[in-house]
Amino acid sequence: MKVGKAKADNRATWIRVAVLASAVGALEIACRVGWVPATMVIAPSAMVKALIETLQSDDIGAHLQQTLSAVAIAMGLSIVGGFLIGFVLHWVPFLRRAFNPFLAAYYAIPHFAFYPLLIVIFGLGPAPLIVLATLFAMVAMIVATMAGLDRVPRVLLKTARMHRLSLLEEIWRIRLPAAAPHLLSGVKLAVAYSFIGVIAGEFILSTSGIGHEIAYAYDNFDNPRMYALILFVLAIVTCFNMAVYAYERRLARRRGA
Amino acid sequence: MTAAAPRLAAVPSEAAPKVHARLDGVTRVYPPRAGHGEVHALGPISFDLRAGEFFSVVGPSGCGKSTLLDVLAGLAVPSAGSVEFEGKPVRGEVPDGVGVVFQEDASFPWLTVEDNVAFGLRRAGVDAAESRRRVDFAVGFMGLKDFRRAYPSQLSGGMRQRVCIARTLVMQPRLILLDEPFGALDQQTRLLMGDELLRLWRETSATVLLITHALDEANLLSDRIGVMSARPGRFIDIVETGWPRERDSRLAERPDFGAVTSRLWSYLRGESLRALGQGSAAR
Amino acid sequence: MVSLRSWRDPLLVAISLVALWQVLHELAGDVAVTAPAPTLAHLWEMIGQARFLPHLRETGLAFLQALAIACGGGVLIGLVLGGHKLSGEVAEPILVGLYSIPKITLYPVILLLFGLGMPAKVAFGALHGIIPVVLFTMNAVRNVNRTYLRAGRAMRLTPLQTGWHILVPATLPEIFSGLRIGFSLTLLGTMLGELFASQRGLGFLLMTAIDLHDVKTILAIAVLISTFAIIANAALLAIDKRLHRGAAPEGAGKP
Numbered sequence: 001m002k003v004g005k006a007k008a009d010n011r012a013t014w015i016r017v018a019v020l021a022s023a024v025g026a027l028e029i030a031c032r033v034g035w036v037p038a039t040m041v042i043a044p045s046a047m048v049k050a051l052i053e054t055l056q057s058d059d060i061g062a063h064l065q066q067t068l069s070a071v072a073i074a075m076g077l078s079i080v081g082g083f084l085i086g087f088v089l090h091w092v093p094f095l096r097r098a099f100n101p102f103l104a105a106y107y108a109i110p111h112f113a114f115y116p117l118l119i120v121i122f123g124l125g126p127a128p129l130i131v132l133a134t135l136f137a138m139v140a141m142i143v144a145t146m147a148g149l150d151r152v153p154r155v156l157l158k159t160a161r162m163h164r165l166s167l168l169e170e171i172w173r174i175r176l177p178a179a180a181p182h183l184l185s186g187v188k189l190a191v192a193y194s195f196i197g198v199i200a201g202e203f204i205l206s207t208s209g210i211g212h213e214i215a216y217a218y219d220n221f222d223n224p225r226m227y228a229l230i231l232f233v234l235a236i237v238t239c240f241n242m243a244v245y246a247y248e249r250r251l252a253r254r255r256g257a
Numbered sequence: 258m259t260a261a262a263p264r265l266a267a268v269p270s271e272a273a274p275k276v277h278a279r280l281d282g283v284t285r286v287y288p289p290r291a292g293h294g295e296v297h298a299l300g301p302i303s304f305d306l307r308a309g310e311f312f313s314v315v316g317p318s319g320c321g322k323s324t325l326l327d328v329l330a331g332l333a334v335p336s337a338g339s340v341e342f343e344g345k346p347v348r349g350e351v352p353d354g355v356g357v358v359f360q361e362d363a364s365f366p367w368l369t370v371e372d373n374v375a376f377g378l379r380r381a382g383v384d385a386a387e388s389r390r391r392v393d394f395a396v397g398f399m400g401l402k403d404f405r406r407a408y409p410s411q412l413s414g415g416m417r418q419r420v421c422i423a424r425t426l427v428m429q430p431r432l433i434l435l436d437e438p439f440g441a442l443d444q445q446t447r448l449l450m451g452d453e454l455l456r457l458w459r460e461t462s463a464t465v466l467l468i469t470h471a472l473d474e475a476n477l478l479s480d481r482i483g484v485m486s487a488r489p490g491r492f493i494d495i496v497e498t499g500w501p502r503e504r505d506s507r508l509a510e511r512p513d514f515g516a517v518t519s520r521l522w523s524y525l526r527g528e529s530l531r532a533l534g535q536g537s538a539a540r
Numbered sequence: 541m542v543s544l545r546s547w548r549d550p551l552l553v554a555i556s557l558v559a560l561w562q563v564l565h566e567l568a569g570d571v572a573v574t575a576p577a578p579t580l581a582h583l584w585e586m587i588g589q590a591r592f593l594p595h596l597r598e599t600g601l602a603f604l605q606a607l608a609i610a611c612g613g614g615v616l617i618g619l620v621l622g623g624h625k626l627s628g629e630v631a632e633p634i635l636v637g638l639y640s641i642p643k644i645t646l647y648p649v650i651l652l653l654f655g656l657g658m659p660a661k662v663a664f665g666a667l668h669g670i671i672p673v674v675l676f677t678m679n680a681v682r683n684v685n686r687t688y689l690r691a692g693r694a695m696r697l698t699p700l701q702t703g704w705h706i707l708v709p710a711t712l713p714e715i716f717s718g719l720r721i722g723f724s725l726t727l728l729g730t731m732l733g734e735l736f737a738s739q740r741g742l743g744f745l746l747m748t749a750i751d752l753h754d755v756k757t758i759l760a761i762a763v764l765i766s767t768f769a770i771i772a773n774a775a776l777l778a779i780d781k782r783l784h785r786g787a788a789p790e791g792a793g794k795p
Contacts, residue, residue, distance in 0.1 A: 012629035040652045098553045105770040120572040155361040163377045177367040192640035200644040218648035230645045255366045
């Protein structure tokens with residue numbers, strides 16, 4: 001039965017690769033033949049070529065560094081902050097009751113409406129972007145932390161009392177490992193949302209960074225550079241997400257979750 | 258292991274059975290909550306648990322059996338009355354020397370079988386060599402030798418429950434409390450686990466209190482069986498089985514075995530009907 | 541009593557948020573944060589002006605069209621992918637991957653394909669909203685308890701009856717959850733589309749206000765959009781909860 005499932009998984013993977021590959025191939029042909037004008041979409045091979053050229057140019061490094069460091073800081077802040085806040089909300093029922101409706105509505109608010117405000121408060125520069133991305137990503141971590149801690153089975157806590165664990169030991173040795181799968185999906189979301197927050201912010205309002213470079217290339221009808229950078233961002237984000245996903249899968253397989 | 262020797266000597270003095278744990282006028286009342294008023298779940302209950310005996314508690318569902326175990330283990334505080342274990346009061350904390358096995362699967366999914374079993378040892382300050390010895394013994398005793406490095410998710414429900422029993426066993430408890438540990442298992446597995454439980458009881462000479470809803474199981478395993486009434490649970494009677502210490506599931510073939518089960522059922526039929534009525538009235 | 545309690549705490553937070561807003565204003569001054577009362581007054585005044593309405597209608601129309609595409613298309617695709625196991629397995633990782641990329645980077649592509657204006661906004665809003673709807677619908681169909689279907693067969697229901705009396709009620713709560721999330725993300729996508737290279741709509745007003753450094757207008761529009769989002773979401777959440785009350789209990793069917 002397990003073997004059968006693995007085989008089915010494999011088959012789906014192959015079909016998926018084939019579908020994606022033929023989509024790229026079809027686009028390539030459509031562009032080469034001229035069905036799709038180069039002013040709209042350029043051929044995938046041209047995108048890759050442009051990407052290599054762009055990465056070799058000197059000016060891209062600074063933008064890259066700015067974007068990635070902003071993402072890294074936002075990621076760190078949102079994961080740590082989100083965990084701590086989620087933990088406090090889990091332990092203090094009053095706060096939790098009070099904040100629940102806002103947590104539920106949080107992702108309904110278009111955050112970018114508040115972006116100008118952040119610029120006014122934090123000035124132009126990387127700070128408002130980092131704050132924006134952190135605020136955007138943190139709530140996912142808060143919600144995941146609360147969900148994880150809520151779902152720790154009561155019987156495990158009883159077991160902790162049977163072994164007379166102190167509160168800290170109980171948290172460290174029972175609650176956190178039991179909540180780990182939820183925490184990890186929170187981390188996964190925080191990673192994705194940090195990228196989205198930073199790049200979207202750069203795109204709309206910044207004067208530097210990868211997001212801005214894409215918008216700038218669009219404004220200047222520089223399609224090769226634009227597609228190269230889009231491809232680059234999507235590749236980086238997808239790699240990052242896949243790495244987290246793979247780690248999660250490994251953990252889940254072991255725990256049979 | 259050193260602690261086991263003096264106890265082995267103490268048990269045979271059957272003339273005056275030593276009291277191992279005592280419940281005196283214990284009641285448990287849950288405060289009123291949204292939707293319903295105060296719930297009187299248990300008691301008053303008074304009884305002595307004799308050192309080294311195998312005691313089972315049977316009763317209709319919802320009669321407070323698990324509450325009784327929680328109170329005895331120090332996992333819940335009685336609303337009135339007192340609990341003693343080895344002469345010392347129990348209040349809100351699990352005393353040293355008491356091990357509990359729960360009805361639900363309490364194995365830690367993030368630890369291997371081995372690490373699950375060893376969980377309490379490091380904390381109790383047992384040194385590494387002694388830890389390994391005890392884990393080896395418990396793992397072997399519960400038939401988990403081939404699964405030491407497996408994770409609970411790779412085991413069946415019965416195997417996971419064995420992990421939990423082994424984890425309790427390594428702490429060398431003098432009183433083992435079992436809360437319907439085989440509730441989720443099929444009948445054949447239950448019978449086998451029952452035999453293992455008897456073997457464990459004989460070899461460790463610990464006192465065992467078992468909560469169960471299966472009358473045959475209680476009959477087969479126990480020296481004495483406490484029969485509880487519908488909520489609020491009290492003992493209607495405590496039945497002495499008089500079975501020999503060396504016994505296993507073949508006991509069920511004895512002609513007088515059925516008589517004890519019948520007696521338990523005659524007590525419980527009315528109570529179970531009452532519990533059913535309460536249940537539907539509450540809804 | 542219960543309803544009073546459930547209203548009290550959020551109300552308390554709403555009040556403290558306004559208080560926080562006031563404190564921010566005291567700290568930062570009018571240059572950064574205008575006070576709540578004048579901002580709300582300004583919002584009221586803006587809504588009353590005739591030149592505001594076309595912008596509101598533009599955004600509203602773009603949002604509604606995007607929402608219709610996201611919900612209709614999402615449910616349809618989700619039903620197909622949920623019903624056909626292999627297609628679902630092939631598509632799921634691609635969808636999850638799309639869900640977690642910064643879709644804003646694709647906006648220039650959409651602008652090139654659809655041109656500036658309404659269609660691009662609608663497409664971008666729908667692109668944001670459709671993925672959660674597909675994912676939730678797919679899972680809803682996949683997770684229909686097979687026992688219900690067997691019970692239906694045992695009761696000799698026709699396929700139509702099975703669909704109406706078993707499949708619809710069994711999948712509806714989950715699908716609705718997807719629609720709720722799709723609603724929020726469609727709004728986000730539509731707004732994002734208006735912030736970049738747009739000539740009409742609330743997003744355009746917001747960008748104009750940013751260029752003019754008109755903090756009062758920025759805040760007024762942000763408050764307007766957020767209030768709409770929160771109230772709509774609360775309403776959808778309430779319906780969601782009602783639907784889930786009749787759904788299978790969490791963890792049912794698992795050991």
